[in-house]
Amino acid sequence: MGPGIRLWFSPGRVREEGTTPDYRFSLANERTFLAWLRTGLALVGGGFAVDQFLPRLHGSLRLAFTVVLLVGGALCALRAVNHWVRCERAMRRGEDLPLSRFPAVLALCVGLLAVAVVVLTLIGWTN
Amino acid sequence: MGASQGAGRGGRAPRPTAERDPGLQPERTRLAWRRTVLSAAVVAVLAGRQVLRSGAPGPVEVTLAALVALVWVAFAVAADLRMRTMAAGRPAALPARLALLVAGCTVGLAAGGAALLLPGR
Numbered sequence: 631m632g633p634g635i636r637l638w639f640s641p642g643r644v645r646e647e648g649t650t651p652d653y654r655f656s657l658a659n660e661r662t663f664l665a666w667l668r669t670g671l672a673l674v675g676g677g678f679a680v681d682q683f684l685p686r687l688h689g690s691l692r693l694a695f696t697v698v699l700l701v702g703g704a705l706c707a708l709r710a711v712n713h714w715v716r717c718e719r720a721m722r723r724g725e726d727l728p729l730s731r732f733p734a735v736l737a738l739c740v741g742l743l744a745v746a747v748v749v750l751t752l753i754g755w756t757n
Numbered sequence: 758m759g760a761s762q763g764a765g766r767g768g769r770a771p772r773p774t775a776e777r778d779p780g781l782q783p784e785r786t787r788l789a790w791r792r793t794v795l796s797a798a799v800v801a802v803l804a805g806r807q808v809l810r811s812g813a814p815g816p817v818e819v820t821l822a823a824l825v826a827l828v829w830v831a832f833a834v835a836a837d838l839r840m841r842t843m844a845a846g847r848p849a850a851l852p853a854r855l856a857l858l859v860a861g862c863t864v865g866l867a868a869g870g871a872a873l874l875l876p877g878r
Contacts, residue, residue, distance in 0.1 A: 663856060701867070
């Protein structure tokens with residue numbers, strides 16, 4: 631994440647480097663950014679949904695799930711911008727696209743969270 | 758793209774390929790923006806519902822609901838700006854400012870939602 635952050639606040643600097651890639655690659659990068667942003671939005675929406683539509687879930691558990699989902703969604707959105715900037719820069723410099731553990735980590739977290747909600751609902755850890 | 762694209766639909770001669778990308782990249786990107794605005798609308802509605810359920814005093818509730826609406830409008834305006842530039846044959850890359858704005862709106866909704874959780878319990 632490190633060097634990418636500087637580019638957030640001086641985005642014009644990306645354009646100073648390397649050569650402008652084929653516009654289709656930039657658009658593909660933009661769509662990937664939007665897909666990640668939608669993932670973040672879905673997590674935020676899921677956080678609201680857990681709080682609003684699982685009224686029988688134990689209060690502190692519900693709070694924990696909600697906060698985790700909201701924070702996860704916000705992180706996802708920030709990471710979307712970061713990854714987009716890094717990919718754009720890599721394309722301009724003609725480097726390989728950046729690798730990331732984020733998708734695997736996110737998939738694991740979402741999977742664990744979903745299993746937890748199902749199990750807790752089944753064993754009836756509710757009010 | 759609007760008018761010229763509409764004209765191309767009625768079985769007329771295809772436009773020169775130099776002008777039109779056969780992969781329809783701008784079109785797909787425009788639809789991706791549309792989907793994203795729709796997702797943001799769903800989240801905004803849920804956030805509004807969250808505000809109404811928070812039990813905050815009336816004026817606070819109204820202010821917060823208006824704020825949620827404003828965030829969504831900012832999101833939609835940014836998306837609309839971007840969708841307009843898709844009309845160009847070779848759209849310029851996404852300005853980082855727009856990317857930051859839409860991501861900021863998402864973070865804002867999440868942070869607002871988290872803040873609403875505090876007083877209620």
